[in-house]
Amino acid sequence: MNTKLDSVLLPRKKFIYHYKNMRWAKGRHETYLCFVIKRRVGPDTLTFDFGHLRNRNGCHVELLFLRYVGALCPGLLGYGGPGEKRLSYSITWFCSWSPCANCSTRLSQFLSRLPNLRLRIFVSRLYFCDMEDSREREGLRMLKNIGVQITNYKERIDIFLIYLGSTLGRLSHPKIFKAWGELHQNSVRLSRKLKRILQPLETEDLRDAFKLLGL
């Protein structure tokens, strides 16, 4: 396994700084991606792997993950041999920022060729999603449409904390994770926003709205 990936788990302070789900995250000029990889190696056998990445050299962290995915997920891609059996993977990401438009596009292209890979993404904060017509919003919808489950992490805070706990455990930090005070409030706001983004107005709704306006 690549030693860079093997890594060094995210130190607690850095983790909390980058994963705080506040509205105005000043100074987070980096993005972290903690991942959990679940691999089905047999009918009753799963293996797990986890770690984290950070964007580097102008490469967004999502694309960095794709660059390493062959090493992280042996048997995922396959070599196209006849009757070749590809392994099934479930991958969970915890991203400090949601993916940019370009990463969403590239991810969608990648995933659409791999029915044996399920990806879900938990995000701490939405990246450039304030404008109604932002390309980032469009990108998130694209991901959803090809089956990526994307949500903020409060809905599965248990997984998140387990991940965090194991991370801290490996670092010999006995401290229990203490959520920041605004975590819940922030995640409620984020959930609403994400929901609005992922469920855009249907034509039906517009029709109703037009009727209501007498148009």
Place this chain on the structure above:
DNA sequence: ATTTTCAAT
């Protein structure tokens, strides 16, 4: 009310 953003200095 307004604030930031996978930097660039």
